[in-house]
Amino acid sequence: MECSLVQEYLGDAIDRVLPTDVEQEFRAHLERCPKCRNACEMERISKQVVRQHVKHIATPQSVQASVAHSLKEVYRESLGRAGGWLERFLSPGVFIPTLAGGVVFAAFVLLLMLPNESSYDMSAHTAPNDVINLTFKNFALIRSGQFKPALVACSPESVAEFFHRSDLNFAVSVIKVPCDSYSAIWSEYEGVKVAHVLYKIGGEMLYVYQVNKDEALRGSKLTLPPAAKIALAKSGWYTDPNHPNCNVVVWTVNGTLCAASSTMNKDKLFAVLTTR
Amino acid sequence: MSRGTRKKQAEFEAEALPHMDVLYNFALRTTGNENDARDLLQETYLRAYRFWDKYEKGTNIRAWLFRIMKNSYINRYRKETKEPDKVDYDEIENFYNTIRADSTDPNDLQEKLFGHLLGDEVTKALESLPDDFRTVVILCDIEGLTYEEIAEFVECPIGTVRSRLHRGRKLLQANLYEYAKKQGVIKSD
Numbered sequence: 143m144e145c146s147l148v149q150e151y152l153g154d155a156i157d158r159v160l161p162t163d164v165e166q167e168f169r170a171h172l173e174r175c176p177k178c179r180n181a182c183e184m185e186r187i188s189k190q191v192v193r194q195h196v197k198h199i200a201t202p203q204s205v206q207a208s209v210a211h212s213l214k215e216v217y218r219e220s221l222g223r224a225g226g227w228l229e230r231f232l233s234p235g236v237f238i239p240t241l242a243g244g245v246v247f248a249a250f251v252l253l254l255m256l257p258n259e260s261s262y263d264m265s266a267h268t269a270p271n272d273v274i275n276l277t278f279k280n281f282a283l284i285r286s287g288q289f290k291p292a293l294v295a296c297s298p299e300s301v302a303e304f305f306h307r308s309d310l311n312f313a314v315s316v317i318k319v320p321c322d323s324y325s326a327i328w329s330e331y332e333g334v335k336v337a338h339v340l341y342k343i344g345g346e347m348l349y350v351y352q353v354n355k356d357e358a359l360r361g362s363k364l365t366l367p368p369a370a371k372i373a374l375a376k377s378g379w380y381t382d383p384n385h386p387n388c389n390v391v392v393w394t395v396n397g398t399l400c401a402a403s404s405t406m407n408k409d410k411l412f413a414v415l416t417t418r
Numbered sequence: 419m420s421r422g423t424r425k426k427q428a429e430f431e432a433e434a435l436p437h438m439d440v441l442y443n444f445a446l447r448t449t450g451n452e453n454d455a456r457d458l459l460q461e462t463y464l465r466a467y468r469f470w471d472k473y474e475k476g477t478n479i480r481a482w483l484f485r486i487m488k489n490s491y492i493n494r495y496r497k498e499t500k501e502p503d504k505v506d507y508d509e510i511e512n513f514y515n516t517i518r519a520d521s522t523d524p525n526d527l528q529e530k531l532f533g534h535l536l537g538d539e540v541t542k543a544l545e546s547l548p549d550d551f552r553t554v555v556i557l558c559d560i561e562g563l564t565y566e567e568i569a570e571f572v573e574c575p576i577g578t579v580r581s582r583l584h585r586g587r588k589l590l591q592a593n594l595y596e597y598a599k600k601q602g603v604i605k606s607d
Contacts, residue, residue, distance in 0.1 A: 157565070
């Protein structure tokens with residue numbers, strides 16, 4: 143093999159695999175040709191130095207937000223021709239969810255008024271596979287930037303579309319609340335697929351952990367306190383009544399179990415979740 | 419807002435936004451600062467949305483977005499095309515031969531040559547490469563793309579990717595060698 147041909151294969155030797163019929167000759171040439179050996183070594187070092195010093199960095203949240211914001215502006219421009227507030231209010235996309243939200247809210251208020259017989263301490267939420275505990279932990283990781291969304295979007299439809307393209311075994315519920323941005327990612331916990339949706343609403347954040355309902359209520363990987371299972375079976379909603387600071391709300395919708403945590407206090411969180 | 423418009427937005431965001439990281443990194447390494455990188459990224463996504471109807475579904479979305487970014491960069495920051503500096507490769511090679519004589523471990527060589535370099539210097543050396551060379555080095559060595567994908571990104575044959583990468587790395591070595599000399603890690607003749 144000639145030096146010129148070896149030079150041609152240098153990149154392949156470093157970045158990927160050499161064709162099997164070439165490799166032996168290539169290595170043999172390097173053994174006897176110091177010039178090509180040096181060239182190969184220098185190219186390898188050059189790649190190594192770049193990889194070592196110039197890291198791939200995650201897009202800062204502020205940049206993601208500014209992209210979402212600028213897209214929103216463009217969408218808004220196209221919305222300029224839309225009708226007045228009454229027309230928009232009476233449109234199916236607003237009126238029906240508002241009406242449904244009112245009904246859910248009323249049901250939820252009734253649920254809160256019912257005497258709650260179950261009582262257990264906070265240790266109920268410290269099991270590593272407890273959905274409420276996981277919701278707390280994930281929300282903390284997201285807030286600290288250690289758990290980064292794959293998508294930061296402007297609309298709930300985009301998040302729904304994102305999950306629709308993912309291979310999840312449940313339908314992800316996306317709350318239609320006016321937001322600055324919606325973020326999404328999915329992950330696996332002990333082989334169980336989990337969807338994470340983050341809503342930025344003004345200065346507040348709302349995080350919703352979602353999983354297949356059967357996995358959460360009957361599976362072996364995830365767990366919930368017994369009182370939560372009973373409440374979910376009765377009304378489809380649960381919150382821990384004994385811990386005012388535990389602002390995690392759990393509910394089921396179709397075949398999905400959702401658990402929300404937020405920077406908002408519990409009352410405000412309820413209002414957002416139930417009037418959507 | 420019509421259902422069609424909402425559908426378009428949802429499809430666009432779900433398909434295009436998850437690739438923000440690779441675009442942001444490229445923008446950052448190309449413009450050299452965070453503000454310009456953010457502006458370039460924003461402009462890329464706005465243009466991509468505007469031309470979303472032109473995107474052929476099922477084709478490589480990353481490559482499509484990348485090409486929009488590249489064009490936006492050229493339009494926005496068009497500079498005189500940099501010519502590769504004249505590099506005395508023999509000088510590097512001679513130095514390399516002298517230190518290689520007493521080294522057997524390649525990692526040791528790397529340490530001797532570039533071990534004292536700081537991240538900023540490597541970044542500067544990378545940024546100073548001519549556009550075409552820098553692009554393939556970023557995509558291959560930082561983003562870890564395959565030659566095939568890089569070829570699709572930059573719309574040229576794999577052979578061209580291969581030669582640009584080889585030349586880009588040689589120029590980078592020369593730049594780093596100069597930094598090392600300035601630092602006194604390598605003695606000037």
